Amino acid sequence: MFVDHDGQATEIDDFPDLGDETEQDGVSETSDGGVVAPIKEKARGTGKQKVPSEIAKHLRGPVLASARPPRPPSAGAGRQQTSMASFVMDELQKEFDQAIASFFFENAIAFNAARSDSYKNMERTMNEAARSRKMLKLPGYNFLRTKALPTEYKIVDTDLDTIREPWDVTGLTLMTDGTTTTSNRPVINFIAAGDSGAVMVKSVDMEGKDKSAPAFARMWEEVIRELRVHRVNAICTDSAQVNISARKILVEHDDPAIRSIPWVPCACHVCNLLMSDIASVPWIAEVILQGREITTFIKRHQRALAMFRRAGREYKTQLGITDGRPLELIQPGETRFGTNFVMLQRLREVEAVLLATVSIRVGMIPRGIGPLRQGREHARNSYETRCRCEYPYKGIRPGFCK
Template sequence: MMDLVANYGKGLKLPTYHETRVTFLKKEVENMHFTLDKYKNEWKKIGCTLMSDGWTDNRERSITNFLVNSPKGTVFLKSIDTSDISKNAENLFQLLDSLVQEIGEKNVVQVVTDSASAYVLAGEKLMEKRRKIFWNPRVAHCIDLMLHDIGDLPVHANTIKKAKKITVFIYRHILVLDLMRKYTKGRELARQGVTRFATAYFTLKSIYQQKIRLRSMFASEEWAKSPYAKKSDVINVQLIVLSDPKFWPTIKFCLKCVIPLVKVLRLVDGDAKLAMGYIYEAMDRAKEQIRKNFNDAQRRYGPILRIIETR
């Protein structure tokens, strides 16, 4: 718009307050309805998916956006304050049912929400009432919950806790952070994942990749001369890196458990191509890879696969 204004040059007459809030706004609404009608016509021909996406605003309210997806694209439907109903399965069912009614039951093929227990029950109720509609959990959220459950296993929880001690210490002290970056040649330890729980495992992987460099740093003369080397709380971090006999093997063990799942998470979270057509095969391959990572030793991979199947 600014380019058009600049190209026009001097003499451009700006719209009045009334034209902006009445005339032009009315035209914009008409254009929006015209565009929306094109999407609705496609919904009638080939069907669509009702999707929900929850978030929390600055006032700590639980807000859920509802969108409709079809091959033509995704359309924002409405945003609803679900603070009072997000944990109640019956209320969520009534909400989802009303949205299906608004779109048209004949047009809706499936409903996709997160996999919180209340939404699971609401989805089951919806499928009982409307027999031709499928409910599915949002894949990224579902895999994130798998990672959360796996992260609660004692070996994983203890390993992540130790890794967090290392990263928190290093990133809270600028001199140590500079020294770490010198030894890792600018590589970071803290890594941001596509979801909250994936982040913990991305960081584990990064720490493991920098194992030799981190050990070299804490064993170096530069570290020995630093003001942090003799502090008691720092010595614990140093011992984890240099002397803990379980730390590095358990990182490797944890990564064998989750990296196949993280790959599926990246697949479904990207925008390169739609994942619905091959998500089930991708999960089967991930489970098979986890088995291979442990040479088919069921006592080692069994707890992981049980978590996956439960979710």
């Protein structure tokens, strides 16, 4: 039964057999009944009439006994409802991210590891496994320390061929230096560097071995022949006496190819020795000692360090600087002479902050803190004494003195 706009009822007969596909008035029907059905009806009685075409085109599926005019499209007709799949995937992604982050945190892995090529390659492999619907297992302890390590060694060795390839044309510089591992084991490292980059050749464990000049010379010769003599342009070491003596032994070698390889002292070590000689000058040694006293005192006392940082923040505010943090004092190292000069340079840069800390704000210290007060008085007197010093040459006075 269909009710038209005038309120008249019309009955719709069953459709005749139209086969698999019938086309009428531009509307087609398929056997599955899921497409718009053509309306081919016969009216009965005196009120016979066809269903209006504007309504017939909205009839879908099986023929309905009654129909209504189509509703106007809603404002959100073009919007797509959020599926549960995306919600579940978001929750799964959050859980996965947190699991990876926990692995980084628990094992103290640097965040920069997430930028490495191997990390991205691992992500790509996991995505491929997910698309193929394969369940992968993470490698265990024994696999990592046995099978995986030699395989990775071969992969890295293959990648380094691009660095070794130009050596036959450009040559290389053999660099060697001794160091100590975290377990206090002495080792000597050999590095080959060329225009295309540097490669770690080998590391020799020197525990219980001969460390004389002849032993070093034999070791150098072994590495040179391993790299091929015609590739080695020079040998670069520090200026330790044992290295100088080993070089003299190679100069007298029977093989002219090895005998002609020049020895180049390490420029960094030479500069370090130069600073060591400068620091041996009496007045410079005194300045370094006093600078150490100031830096060590402020660094080791929390109250003094807090006052120094507060003075630094106030000084920045006066200058109208809003970005970054105030400069901190640099404590020198025990075995690197260059850090002494870096320390003195930083003292010069924070001179105004030091003056505000040890002079203007002395009254801020409570009277009950005797050792701290005495230490600050000593630091202030030492600083003022250095700044009143008169040196023969004005150009070489300490940088923090006016």
